[in-house]
Amino acid sequence: MTTSRPRPDFPALxxxxxxxxxxxxxxRGYFSTPAALLEVDRMAELGITWVAVMASVMQDTFxxxxxxxxxxxxxxxxxxxxxxxxxxxxxxxxMLKPMVxxxxxxxxxxxxxxxxxxxIQGRVVNYWEPWFESLRRSIVHYGxxxxxxxxxxxxxxxxxxxxxxxxxxARWDRVVAAAREVYPGPLVYDAQPPTLLELDxxxxxxxxxxxxxxxxxxxxxxxxxxxxxxxxxxLRPTVARLQRASEKLGGLPVIFGExxxxxxxxxxxxxxxxxxxxxxxxxxxxxxxxxxxxxxWDQPWWRGFYWWKWDxxxxxxxxxxxxxxxxxxxxxxxxxxxxxxxWFARPAVR
Numbered sequence: 001m002t003t004s005r006p007r008p009d010f011p012a013l014x015x016x017x018x019x020x021x022x023x024x025x026x027x028r029g030y031f032s033t034p035a036a037l038l039e040v041d042r043m044a045e046l047g048i049t050w051v052a053v054m055a056s057v058m059q060d061t062f063x064x065x066x067x068x069x070x071x072x073x074x075x076x077x078x079x080x081x082x083x084x085x086x087x088x089x090x091x092x093x094x095m096l097k098p099m100v101x102x103x104x105x106x107x108x109x110x111x112x113x114x115x116x117x118x119x120i121q122g123r124v125v126n127y128w129e130p131w132f133e134s135l136r137r138s139i140v141h142y143g144x145x146x147x148x149x150x151x152x153x154x155x156x157x158x159x160x161x162x163x164x165x166x167x168x169x170a171r172w173d174r175v176v177a178a179a180r181e182v183y184p185g186p187l188v189y190d191a192q193p194p195t196l197l198e199l200d201x202x203x204x205x206x207x208x209x210x211x212x213x214x215x216x217x218x219x220x221x222x223x224x225x226x227x228x229x230x231x232x233x234x235l236r237p238t239v240a241r242l243q244r245a246s247e248k249l250g251g252l253p254v255i256f257g258e259x260x261x262x263x264x265x266x267x268x269x270x271x272x273x274x275x276x277x278x279x280x281x282x283x284x285x286x287x288x289x290x291x292x293x294x295x296x297w298d299q300p301w302w303r304g305f306y307w308w309k310w311d312x313x314x315x316x317x318x319x320x321x322x323x324x325x326x327x328x329x330x331x332x333x334x335x336x337x338x339x340x341x342x343w344f345a346r347p348a349v350r
Contacts, residue, residue: 057099062102155213188255215259263327277321
């Protein structure tokens, strides 16, 4: 059962995370390449002070109960250690973020199992227990890596929507407790918006963390080409909703563990949409970032964001149909990069 505990005063949570997501679905070997090391320097030039370094933890299908390191999709530990050292050498703090992925291409939020079914009397299969035990083992492994490399924060999961729910409070308590045994810094989890915003009481296990992350992709426009002012008004109601979520969790700081918008016509209407094809429109992305920073920068309960994302590791051909530019989430070389550099030059201490 989740119990309250004195909350440590972690320096990492007394500042805004001017962050970037790096290495999503990076294949084994990538973090050791000269190209990857060069990206660290490029991020530093934008004033990025935090990075979420992601490592894929695989399971075969959405209904599998065993997680594992994969020789194709999972970065080797020594690669992670090297890239973390490179970020630290450039003065960039690191949040290690292992990400559960499914080989059948199912979204991790759909990982779920039947519970308590007895079509054959007396025969009950417990699926959640072995899955959580496998998750616990992976979290302990990467927690140890985060500790020995001096990572300033550790994210123990992301968008495991079906698993996040209150029915799993005790299981998550065991995962959090295991992580604390091996990692001394702040623990966070990147939750789906419904888990924080649509329940009268968020799952109790979240209160055992030091901050809560959320994947923030709120619609910011009703039409393509919306202005910054229009996006601000569209997003404004989310400020109060997220503040209430922080209050329900006992005042936990809120971080946008993911947020972003593609540089595509109409991208701000549904910022998380990655499948559509349309014209290159970098203003959509730049305006979304400007509006978000304008609304949240001075909120005392907010601790910044990690932009989704710096690098594209998949061959998404529909991001390259317009010769004018890449329509994906990356922002290097686009107007949004200038917006980010300007905001990241501002003070960050809370």
